[in-house]
Structure formats: C-alpha cells, structure tokens
Amino acid sequence: MKTVERYICELCSCEYKTREDAEKCEKHHTRPIRVGLDIHYKPGINSEFHNTGIPYTVLVEMENGTLCKYLFNEVVERDIKR
Numbered sequence: 001m002k003t004v005e006r007y008i009c010e011l012c013s014c015e016y017k018t019r020e021d022a023e024k025c026e027k028h029h030t031r032p033i034r035v036g037l038d039i040h041y042k043p044g045i046n047s048e049f050h051n052t053g054i055p056y057t058v059l060v061e062m063e064n065g066t067l068c069k070y071l072f073n074e075v076v077e078r079d080i081k082r
C-alpha cells in the first residue's frame with residue numbers, strides 16, 4: 001500500500017502533488033482591501049431585481065493594486081444579525 005500526499009490551496013481548493021505548487025497557488029491569489037469605492041444601482045423600482053435595493057456594480061480594490069468591478073449575482077442570505 002502506498003500513501004498519496006496531496007497539497008490543497010486553502011483559497012481555491014485546487015489540489016497539487018507538491019507543497020511548492022500549492023504554496024505558489026496560494027500566493028498568486030489576491031484579496032480585497034477596499035470595497036465600495038464606486039457603487040451603481042439599476043434605476044427604477046418596478047422589476048424583481050430593482051426591488052432588492054442592492055447595488056448592481058461595486059468597485060473593489062485588491063491588495064495587488066488591481067481595481068475590479070463586481071456585478072451583482074445573487075442574494076446569499078437575508079437579515080444577517082450583526
């Protein structure tokens with residue numbers, strides 16, 4: 001019987017045969033550092049999407065200096081208690 005060792009990137013769950021490759025994958029990911037630099041809403045209130053009141057696009061600055069525009073995809077949870 002052989003033992004098979006695999007290494008998994010903790011950020012994207014991709015599997016690698018070597019620790020070095022998994023570490024390389026983890027290091028190439030970037031994280032958001034500022035969210036909501038620019039926010040846009042769809043105009044109007046007459047459609048199902050518009051009734052949510054949720055921004056349609058949001059700009060996000062990443063730690064590697066990239067500025068990204070994110071589009072609304074779906075509501076994951078409502079009424080989160082803080």
Ligand SMILES: [Zn+2]
Pocket residue numbers: 009010011012013014025026029
């Ligand atoms: Zn990864």
